[in-house]
Each structure stands twice: as structure tokens, then as C-alpha cells.
Amino acid sequence: MVEFAIYSIGIGACVFAILSVAVRDIFHSAVWLSLTLLCVSGLYFSLNAPFLGVIQVLVYIGGIITLFIFAIKLTARIGDKTIAQTNNQVLISLLASVVFFVFLLSAILRHPWGRLATVKELPLKELGQSLLTNYMLPFEFLSLILLAVMVGAIVIGKVKK
Amino acid sequence: MVNVAHLIPLFPFLAFWVNILLGKTLHRASAWISIIASLISMVLSISTAQGFLAGAGSYPLGTWLTFFGQPIAFGVIVDPLTVMMLLVVTVVATLIMIYSVGYMGGDPHFSRYFAYMSLFTASMLGLVLADNLLMLYIFWEGVGLCSYLLIAFWFERPAAARAGLKAFLTTRIGDTGLLLGIFLLFAATGSLSFTDLSKANGPEWMLMAAALLIFSGAVGKSAQFPLHVWLPDAMEGPTAVSALIHAATMVAAGVYLVARCFVLFAAHPVCLEVVAVMGGISALMAASIASVNNDIKKVLAYSTISQLGLMMLGLGVGGYSAGTFHLMTHAFFKALLFLCAGSIIHGVHTQDIRLMGGLFYRMKTTGITFVIGTLAIAGVPPLSGFWSKDEILAQAFGPHPVLFITALLTSFLTAFYMARLMLLVLFGKSRSELQTHESPVTMRFPLVVLSFFALFAGLLGSPWMHHAFQKFLAFQVPYPSEEAPSKFVMGLSIGVSLLGIGLAYSIYILHRRFLPEGIRAQFGWLYRLLMNKYYIDEIYEAVFVQPFLRLCRLSFRFDMAAIDGVVNGIANLVRRAGGILRRLQSGFVQNYLLIQTIGVLIVIMTLLGKLCFQF
Amino acid sequence: MIPVHFLLEVSAVLFCAGIYGVLTRRNVIGILISIELILNAANLNLVLFDRYWGSTDGLGQIFALFIVAIAAAGSVVGLVLVIAIYRNGKSIFTDKFNLLKW
Numbered sequence: 001m002v003e004f005a006i007y008s009i010g011i012g013a014c015v016f017a018i019l020s021v022a023v024r025d026i027f028h029s030a031v032w033l034s035l036t037l038l039c040v041s042g043l044y045f046s047l048n049a050p051f052l053g054v055i056q057v058l059v060y061i062g063g064i065i066t067l068f069i070f071a072i073k074l075t076a077r078i079g080d081k082t083i084a085q086t087n088n089q090v091l092i093s094l095l096a097s098v099v100f101f102v103f104l105l106s107a108i109l110r111h112p113w114g115r116l117a118t119v120k121e122l123p124l125k126e127l128g129q130s131l132l133t134n135y136m137l138p139f140e141f142l143s144l145i146l147l148a149v150m151v152g153a154i155v156i157g158k159v160k161k
Numbered sequence: 162m163v164n165v166a167h168l169i170p171l172f173p174f175l176a177f178w179v180n181i182l183l184g185k186t187l188h189r190a191s192a193w194i195s196i197i198a199s200l201i202s203m204v205l206s207i208s209t210a211q212g213f214l215a216g217a218g219s220y221p222l223g224t225w226l227t228f229f230g231q232p233i234a235f236g237v238i239v240d241p242l243t244v245m246m247l248l249v250v251t252v253v254a255t256l257i258m259i260y261s262v263g264y265m266g267g268d269p270h271f272s273r274y275f276a277y278m279s280l281f282t283a284s285m286l287g288l289v290l291a292d293n294l295l296m297l298y299i300f301w302e303g304v305g306l307c308s309y310l311l312i313a314f315w316f317e318r319p320a321a322a323r324a325g326l327k328a329f330l331t332t333r334i335g336d337t338g339l340l341l342g343i344f345l346l347f348a349a350t351g352s353l354s355f356t357d358l359s360k361a362n363g364p365e366w367m368l369m370a371a372a373l374l375i376f377s378g379a380v381g382k383s384a385q386f387p388l389h390v391w392l393p394d395a396m397e398g399p400t401a402v403s404a405l406i407h408a409a410t411m412v413a414a415g416v417y418l419v420a421r422c423f424v425l426f427a428a429h430p431v432c433l434e435v436v437a438v439m440g441g442i443s444a445l446m447a448a449s450i451a452s453v454n455n456d457i458k459k460v461l462a463y464s465t466i467s468q469l470g471l472m473m474l475g476l477g478v479g480g481y482s483a484g485t486f487h488l489m490t491h492a493f494f495k496a497l498l499f500l501c502a503g504s505i506i507h508g509v510h511t512q513d514i515r516l517m518g519g520l521f522y523r524m525k526t527t528g529i530t531f532v533i534g535t536l537a538i539a540g541v542p543p544l545s546g547f548w549s550k551d552e553i554l555a556q557a558f559g560p561h562p563v564l565f566i567t568a569l570l571t572s573f574l575t576a577f578y579m580a581r582l583m584l585l586v587l588f589g590k591s592r593s594e595l596q597t598h599e600s601p602v603t604m605r606f607p608l609v610v611l612s613f614f615a616l617f618a619g620l621l622g623s624p625w626m627h628h629a630f631q632k633f634l635a636f637q638v639p640y641p642s643e644e645a646p647s648k649f650v651m652g653l654s655i656g657v658s659l660l661g662i663g664l665a666y667s668i669y670i671l672h673r674r675f676l677p678e679g680i681r682a683q684f685g686w687l688y689r690l691l692m693n694k695y696y697i698d699e700i701y702e703a704v705f706v707q708p709f710l711r712l713c714r715l716s717f718r719f720d721m722a723a724i725d726g727v728v729n730g731i732a733n734l735v736r737r738a739g740g741i742l743r744r745l746q747s748g749f750v751q752n753y754l755l756i757q758t759i760g761v762l763i764v765i766m767t768l769l770g771k772l773c774f775q776f
Numbered sequence: 777m778i779p780v781h782f783l784l785e786v787s788a789v790l791f792c793a794g795i796y797g798v799l800t801r802r803n804v805i806g807i808l809i810s811i812e813l814i815l816n817a818a819n820l821n822l823v824l825f826d827r828y829w830g831s832t833d834g835l836g837q838i839f840a841l842f843i844v845a846i847a848a849a850g851s852v853v854g855l856v857l858v859i860a861i862y863r864n865g866k867s868i869f870t871d872k873f874n875l876l877k878w
Contacts, residue, residue, distance in 0.1 A: 021797035093799035113780035
């Protein structure tokens with residue numbers, strides 16, 4: 001049952017991801033991306049990492065995708081049907097990514113991964129503790145980065161009089 | 162005793178920088194900066210002279226560089242020769258700068274002129290203070306540069322620019338010889354210091370060749386035959402420049418160099434012979450040209466060549482003190498004559514003596530000083546030129562009959578052409594409607610001071626003062642003997658001088674014809690030969706300049722066709738290749754990214770080749 | 777029971793789809809979307825291996841968390857840039873931004 005769910009969600013993620021890069025309309029692309037992210041979040045749940053799954057939904061779908069849609073709507077002309085949405089290196093890019101994929105696949109299949117028994121969830125409390133003890137420094141740096149991004153976004157986005 | 166000699170060139174050098182950098186703002190004041198700097202140098206020179214008399218001597222300043230294990234020290238040489246040169250240079254330079262205030266008055270490049278003059282003074286003082294040949298060479302080139310800059314001072318006139326170039330290139334030939342001589346001397350003896358010259362030992366032929374090459378530098382700088390051609394053309398520069406550089410100081414640097422290296426020459430009689438013979442040729446040739454030339458400055462220029470030749474001759478016959486004595490007196494009276502000429506040119510605005518005449522009565526100061534200068538150079542006793550010329554004649558008298566006759570003939574011609582110049586310019590009737598006026602006081606003052614020197618400087622070396630000057634100078638080479646200037650030589654010398662003056666007087670004032678018309682006509686070729694300066698310029702033009710220009714044109718064509726062809730071909734190749742490769746640089750981010758991705762793929766596949774595509 | 781290689785393959789698909797998108801989209805927002813795909817592929821792998829090797833302090837998850845945060849920050853900056861560029865040039869197509877091209 002769980003396995004079936006994993007397979008279906010995984011295939012869904014793949015399909016939605018391919019759709020999100022393949023569709024013409026950038027707005028649709030954002031919608032397909034949000035579905036992909038949702039599927040990935042499902043995979044996190046199946047891997048017993050519920051915190052990350054929740055974060056995925058909150059930050060990505062709640063934050064980033066919303067931002068994307070805002071940006072798409074602000075730059076109005078982009079969705080215009082008459083404008084080409086891809087450049088002239090589609091074929092070679094497709095070839096490159098397919099070759100890359102085949103390469104990755106061959107690498108993955110060479111290793112006998114076996115199957116992972118359902119693992120126990122890492123309690124959120126422990127996660128938080130290691131975040132604030134062992135990984136304190138990167139955590140604080142991250143907060144600095146977010147601050148810088150905030151300031152930078154305001155400065156760049158401000159309309160210059 | 163504080164050694165101040167090394168500070169002497171410093172002040173004119175500073176004045177140069179001040180004037181060249183601030184010339185636009187200073188304008189008129191730049192003259193006074195140069196003059197004050199020269200005055201400080203003069204005071205320092207006098208104090209150096211006093212120090213020398215009190216017993217101070219040369220001193221080192223430090224080691225400049227080490228060369229093949231041989232340290233090349235730089236230092237200051239203080240000996241009679243240097244002391245004399247210091248005094249002459251500073252006095253003459255200061256006077257000529259004062260003169261220039263009036264002479265260059267209206268010139269738009271006033272401050273540039275004084276900057277160059279200061280640089281020249283600094284270089285010249287450095288030259289006489291240098292205690293080794295390498296240092297001397299540096300300042301030697303420095304005075305050469307200033308000479309070039311000042312000859313071509315009015316560079317907007319093509320003739321001046323050409324004359325500057327000619328002077329520079331002609332002296333370059335000699336300078337190259339000098340440099341080679343310095344190399345050779347260093348190779349032979351391992352030292353360039355003047356004090357080591359007396360004990361120089363090395364392969365005989367090397368020392369001899371070095372001496373001759375050094376002499377070639379002197380030939381170039383002192384405008385001796387065959388490199389004399391630049392000096393008459395150098396008269397394109399301002400007359401005050403001619404007085405300072407091309408009469409009193411720089412051209413005397415060649416004589417100074419020979420005197421400075423006299424022990425080297427003296428060790429090889431052949432070298433002395435060469436010096437004497439070249440000096441004699443120059444002296445006689447230039448004197449003969451001067452006798453027919455009609456340009457007041459050119460006459461003086463040829464006279465300078467002739468007098469320098471006489472100095473060389475004096476040195477060459479072993480008269481170390483005679484040559485240097487004449488160098489000093491010549492500096493004064495020739496500077497005086499040039500300044501008088503400048504004053505006259507300033508007054509009448511022409512250089513052609515055929516258009517002048519009767520100026521004596523309208524330019525009193527200039528006229529009187531000019532007469533003094535003429536009598537001094539003509540060798541009328543007791544003026545300065547007489548004593549020094551007499552010394553040279555006396556030195557040549559005994560063992561060198563041919564050179565003695567040459568010198569005597571030169572003296573005669575000198576008296577003749579100078580008297581001719583003086584009589585045509587100053588006396589007789591005015592031959593044209595020239596407006597004349599006496600020059601301003603800044604110009605007259607140096608004339609008076611210099612004529613004082615022209616009158617009395619010679620007495621220092623006269624028998625009346627027991628040859629004090631010669632004994633003072635005779636430092637490395639002892640002065641021969643008291644009775645060397647015999648009464649006979651002295652009488653002969655006075656005789657030819659008076660004969661020359663008398664001949665000029667009878668021809669140009671009394672208009673007497675000595676030779677019948679037929680004979681005169683037959684000697685027309687001689688006159689033409691002299692008027693054309695023995696065709697030396699034309700010969701050089703045909704033998705050196707034209708073939709060289711042809712070679713240049715050939716090289717130019719070769720360069721255009723072959724070298725440029727290859728270079729442009731390569732450039733074209735690169736440009737075409739670039740044109741093709743440019744497409745890679747599309748300026749299009751995703752294109753770069755695609756290439757990058759493919760690159761990463763290739764790298765990974767190469768590194769992990771075993772993993773690739775093996776299911 | 778979790779099929780490990782299947783999840784790795786899903787991650788590979790996401791990754792390659794992202795690469796394709798980055799290389800072909802003319803639209804800057806499309807490129808940002810593709811970048812999010814690539815980052816998610818990486819995150820999925822991180823979480824999977826965290827579980828697979830049974831880490832005790834959840835290093836893989838924390839790493840993934842950081843990536844999510846930084847990806848969010850990156851998107852914000854990217855989108856602000858998009859808006860600024862759009863305001864200046866009335867275009868957000870990458871092939872129009874060739875000012876630096878010689």
C-alpha cells in the first residue's frame with residue numbers, strides 16, 4: 001500500500017516536472033511546478049521526514065510559487081502566445097539532458113540499493129536540538145543571508161525616482 | 162673645510178625644473194631664477210677655488226655601481242683644470258643669462274629658454290666636476306642634448322630644426338666613438354677614474370685605440386675636422402646660445418676632455434700627433450673659410466672651429482697648459498664677440514656684414530667691446546688672446562715646424578678675418594638704410610664685464626706674472642720652462658697679427674688692390690671653394706646622406722611590403738579566426754550554460770567511464 | 777518498504793528536467809522554476825540518503841532545510857531582479873540581455 005503510494009507519487013512528480021518545463025505558458029509551468037513540489041513533499045512524508053514535508057509545502061508552495069505567480073502577473077506580456085518561450089537550442093539541450101539522465105540511470109542501477117524498511121521518524125525535538133547545537137553556526141549564517149536578501153530585494157525592487 | 166663642489170651643478174638643475182614646470186606662471190621671473198641659480202653656482206665655484214688653494218682636493222661621493230667586480234665610484238674632481246673650468250663656465254653662463262634677459266626679451270618661449278640654459282649650465286658644471294669617464298659621458302650627453310634643444314629653440318623655423326638635428330647627429334658620431342673608447346679603456350685597465358689614468362697599464366694597442374676613440378668624441382663636440390659641419394649651422398639658434406654653448410663652454414668640452422685625459426695621450430706620441438694634426442687641419446681650414454664668409458655669426462663660428470683647432474694643436478704638441486690657457490682666454494673673448502654680434506643683430510636685424518658698416522658711431526658700447534674682442538682674438542699684445550696664442554706657438558716652435566707654420570698661418574688669417582669683420586661692421590660708411598639702436602643695459606653690462614676679462618685674463622699667464630696661470634695648471638704635466646716663449650716667436654706672433662690687421666685695413670677701408678686683375682680672376686676658383694666651405698657639406702651629402710636615405714627608402718619599401726605583409730597577414734589570420742570563434746561568445750547566457758553542461762558531462766563520463774551506460 | 781532506486785530515479789528525472797528547462801527557457805521566471813526543480817532533486821536525494829544511512833542527528837534533513845531556505849532567498853532575489861529588469865527593458869527574455877556582448 002505504502003509502496004504503491006510511493007510509486008504513484010514518484011511517477012506523478014516525474015510527469016509534473018516534465019510538464020512544467022515542457023509547457024508553453026509560463027503560468028501553467030508554475031502550476032505544474034507546484035504540483036511537482038507537492039509530490040516531492042509527499043515523498044518526504046513517505047520517507048518519514050514530516051517536518052521537511054510540511055516545510056516544503058509551506059515555503060515552496062505557500063511562498064515561492066506565490067511569488068512566481070505574482071512576478072508572472074506583474075510582467076504582463078510574458079504569457080503572450082505570440083512570443084516564443086524557448087530559445088533555439090531546444091534539441092541539443094534535450095539531447096544533453098537525456099544523455100545525462102541515461103548516465104545517471106546507469107549509475108543508479110549499478111548499485112544494489114535494496115529496499116529500505118520503514119524507518120522511524122526523527123523526533124522534531126531532536127532535529128531542533130541538533131539545529132541549535134551542532135549546526136548553530138550555519139543556522140545563524142542562514143539568518144544573515146535572509147536578512148541580506150530582504151534588504152537587497154527592497155533596494156533592487158524600489159522604484160527609482 | 163666643507164666640500165661644496167658637488168652642490169655646484171645642483172642649483173641650475175633645480176632652476177631648470179622650476180622653470181620647466183612653472184614657466185607659464187613665472188614667465189619673466191624665470192630669467193631671474195636661472196640667473197640667481199648661476200650666481201649661487203659661481204659663489205660656490207669661487208669657494209671651491211679658495212678651498213683648493215687652501216689644500217682641499219678631489220673627494221668621492223660614493224659607489225655608484227659595481228661592474229664585473231670593479232666598483233665604479235662617483236665623485237668630484239677638484240684640480241686646477243676643473244677649478245678653471247668652473248670659474249669660466251659659471252662666470253660666462255651668468256653673464257650670458259643676464260644678457261639673454263634683454264636679448265630674448267620679447268620671445269614667447271622666454272621661460273623655456275632659461276630652463277634649457279640652466280639645464281645646460283648644470284650639465285656643463287657636472288661635466289667638469291666628474292671624476293670618471295662614465296660620469297663625464299652622462300653630462301657630455303646632457304650638454305649635447307641642451308645644445309640640440311637650444312639650436313632648435315626656434316623650432317618653427319625649418320632651418321633651425323634641421324640645424325639642431327644636424328648638430329645632434331654629427332656629434333653623435335663622435336660620441337659613439339667616445340663611448341667605445343670608454344668601453345675599451347675599461348676593458349684594458351678596469352678603471353674609468355681620471356686619477357687612475359696616469360698609472361693605466363694594459364695592452365698598448367688598446368690604450369692607444371681608447372685614446373683615439375676618446376679623441377673622436379672630442380672631435381665631434383669641439384667641431385673639429387671632419388665633424389665640424391654642425392657648428393656653422395648651429396648659428397640658427399639664438400646668438401646668446403651660440404655665445405655660451407658654441408663658443409665658450411660646450412665646444413671647449415672636447416678640448417677639456419683631451420686635456421683631462423692628457424696623460425693617456427701623452428703616453429702615446431702617435432695619439433698626440435693625431436690630435437695636433439687634426440687640430441691644425443681644422444684651424445687652417447676654418448680660418449680660411451672665415452676669411453670670405455659674409456655672415457657675422459658664421460664668421461665667428463668658423464673662427465671658433467679654428468681657435469679650437471689651435472687649442473687641439475697646442476695640446477697635441479705637448480702644451481697642456483698652453484691649450485687649456487687658450488681655452489680660458491678664448492672662452493672670454495669669443496663669448497664677448499658673440500654677444501657683440503648678438504647686440505648688433507639685435508640692433509640692425511640682419512646678419513649680413515655687407516649690409517652693415519659704420520655701426521661704431523651708433524652703438525658705442527657694443528662697438529668698443531667688439532674692438533676689444535677683435536684685438537684680443539687677433540693676438541695684439543697685451544690682450545688675452547696674445548698670451549695664450551703665443552704659448553701655443555712657442556710650444557710648437559721647436560720640434561714641429563709644419564705645425565708651427567700652420568699655427569702661424571692660422572694666426573695671420575685670424576687677425577685678417579677678424580679685422581675684416583670688425584672693419585666691415587663697425588667702420589667705413591653705412592652700406593644700407595638700416596635702423597640701428599644701442600641695446601638695453603642688461604645686454605651692455607655683460608659686454609663690459611667680458612671685455613674686462615678679454616683685456617686682462619691673459620696677463621695671468623704672461624711672462625710679467627711669471628706664467629702663474631700655467632704653473633697653476635701644470636699639475637699633472639709640469640710646465641716646461643720659463644724661457645720657452647722666445648722673443649723670436651713672440652715677435653713673429655705680433656708681426657703676423659699686425660700684418661693681418663693691416664692687410665684687412667688696406668683692402669676693406671682703403672680699397673687697395675694688391676694683385677693685378679688677371680691673377681685675381683685666376684684665383685676665382687679658390688674664392689668659390691672657400692665660399693662653399695670646401696664643399697664638405699656637399700661631399701657628406703653625396704657620400705653619406707644620400708646613400709643612407711636611399712637605404713632608408715629601400716628599407717621602408719621592404720618594411721611596407723614584406724614585414725608589414727607578414728604582420729598584417731598574421732593579424733588577418735587572427736581576425737578571421739576570431740570572427741569564427743566569436744560565434745561561441747554569443748553573449749547569451751544559456752548558450753554558455755549549454756556548453757558548460759556538455760563540458761561537465763564529458764568530464765564526468767571521462768572520470769567515471771567505467772560506470773557509463775553499463776546496465 | 778521504500779524502493780530506494782526508484783526514488784533516485786525520480787530525483788534524476790527531476791534533475792534532468794530542470795537542466796533542460798534552464799537551457800531552453802527564454803523567460804527568466806521559467807529558468808527560476810527549472811532551478812527549483814533541480815534543487816528539489818538534490819533535496820530528495822539528501823533526505824533519502826539521510827534515511828538510508830540512518831543518521832542520528834538528521835544531518836541530511838538539516839541540509840535540505842538549509843537548501844530550502846536558500847532557494848527561497850535565491851528566488852526572491854531572482855524575481856526582484858526580473859522585475860527590475862522588466863521595468864528597465866520591458867523584457868525578461870534572456871536573449872535580449874546581451875549588453876555585454878561584443
